[in-house]
Amino acid sequence: MTGGPPRFRPLAVVNDARCLAHDTGPDHPEAPARVAAILDRLTAGPLSGVLRRVRPRRAGVEDLLAVHDEGYLLRFEEACLSGASYLDHTDNRLCYDSYEAALVAAGAGLTGVDLIEGNVSPLVFCAVRPPGHHAERAMPLGFCFLNNAAVAAAYWRRHHGRRIFIFDFDAHHGNGIQEAFDEEPDVFYSSIHEHPTYSFPGTGYAEDRGTGPGRGATLNVPLPPGAGAADVARALESQVGPAVAAFRPDAFLVAAGFDGHAADDMSGLAYDTGLFGTLGLHVAAWAARWAGGRVLCLLEGGYHLEALAAGAEAFLAGLALEAG
Template identity: 30%
Template sequence: MSGHAQLMWDEAVTGYDFGPQHPMNPVRLDLTRSLVRAFGLDRRLDVVAARPAGESTLRLVHRQDYIDAVKAASADPRAADSAYGIGTVDDPAFTRMHEVSALIAGQSVGAAEAVWRGDALHAVNFAGGLHHAMPGAAAGFCVYNDASLAIARLLELGAERVAYVDVDVHHGDGVQAAFWDDPRVLTVSLHEHPRTLFPGTGWSEETGADSAEGSAVNVALPAGTGDAGWLRAFHAVVPELLADFRPQVLVSQHGADTHFEDPLAHLAVSLDAQRAVQAACHDLAHEHADGRWLALGGGGYSVVDVVPRSWTHLVGIAAGAPVEPGAEVPEEWRQEVFARTRLPGPRRMTDGRWPVEWAAWDAGYDPADRLDQAVLAARRAVFPLRGLLA
């Protein structure tokens, strides 16, 4: 194994553009790539562009009739069929939608192949993490589910155990659905409670099909959860499950929309806590998966202040050159931000909350605390199914 890290990047992924009024503004990808460059991180890893996912690869997860519908809407957006989730408010059709969505998927699949074959130890595709797309429908700003496709490709290559950890504010429903009945894949999602946020799924009782009981894990966090609670929940569930499952590869999704500035959700997590979970995923990959780690982006709609900083931290951690939280943001990047958005860019790579403090689960829990109730519900639903103490 080379030990090198790869950053998957093709400028054409910024063509994933639902229009000027849509919250998923592709400028967030451009600005992240620019900030990675401004910190010199692209000199600490290999920047690689993979080919778009072909139809045979897309069919590992998606139905042929759905792929055909995406292609038709891509050629003529007026042909979008809302029965496939295309042409909706969340997922408007746009020209070349199939091509750019397949390109993003190809980056995640290519990253998975590189990690499995030993060409890279870690790989990052921050344009990916489109975890809501279903086998036969677009959903939640997601056309092709690159995370599921990457995992499916790993299984095709011979992986017997793949763990997927999703810390986006929204439930990783598409990935859970893709592997609901497959015990080779452990899906863990920490997200805002389905009572208060799209997609309305991700209850603790969702634990996998009868043939794969305990392979789906959901920690449904109360709205308003902040740094200490978020980190407490992560560490109360994820490390013990990974130690038991012993994955050969860890795939993680790092949506930045848990942040307190995100306009589409209701958690109160800081950039510093996001960085702490990114570092924890890196360490867990080394502890339990021989270092094999594929890290993806995801949601995140504070496109200037939050997303570029969060995913630049992710790239730095994967590259073995973590950016210090107190580091100043390079002035040339802030000038680019202003030129492109007429907004002032952030000045430091922290929200001023580093180091983040949190209480470990084994120190005891408060049965009246809503965060602890959520954690306990997840543990009680899944841990006994896996032979673990709740």
């Protein structure tokens, strides 16, 4: 211990103004201000000296087809270009520029993988929108159109053969990520979320453990409304940590959602800001132990701007904290 201020490892932040052009209208919680709030907070705070801003590339159709149906991609693009205001459900608001924004958001994860595998930065945070973890193979859901996390994991697996542990701490179950890798034994999906009986999208029961060859490579930890830091700490110690050790991943992908904060009315969970710092510390320790420090993080939910920005900063500070 030096007794000085905390020191942080370098952190690449992938983001692009095109993600802000996804206009969901005046009354929609998934707003451009979310990303702006996070970036303002990061650049003004203790991590500012270690941030490296990187612009993403666009995801190519071949990258998206690993996760999505071609017909769905055409339907989504057509909806945007034709002036539609939503796709399938009014939750999924869009505008002319939304398809481009979604390609960039999905491409950010690919750029993140390239940064990690090119030894440019082992820690990457993609501050992008629209979010992705609810998007299914042929269906948008819950503000999500393309499954950014699943597209990145499929790319990582295909091009680098990594054994990937996906950890999703958004307040809601990432049904789309689970669906994408349900039968995949080399990509583990673990989510801590508000119990599906009480919460959108109504999936993510503890009984769901994967299918066929993927059986055992899914771990859902549903929590009751009002659950907080102690409940999450218990889940990390007794369930998620042991699952990481048993799976022995060599890469981590984090679906980072901050809507479990008590101030965020999108869930009944009662997390505090410090809990997100604890999550960052856990992921960093797992990654150091198993995965050469490789961690790719993608922004998912979080709709209370102050809690979102503070939570993201706390998580990333925990993740990047210099050990020792």
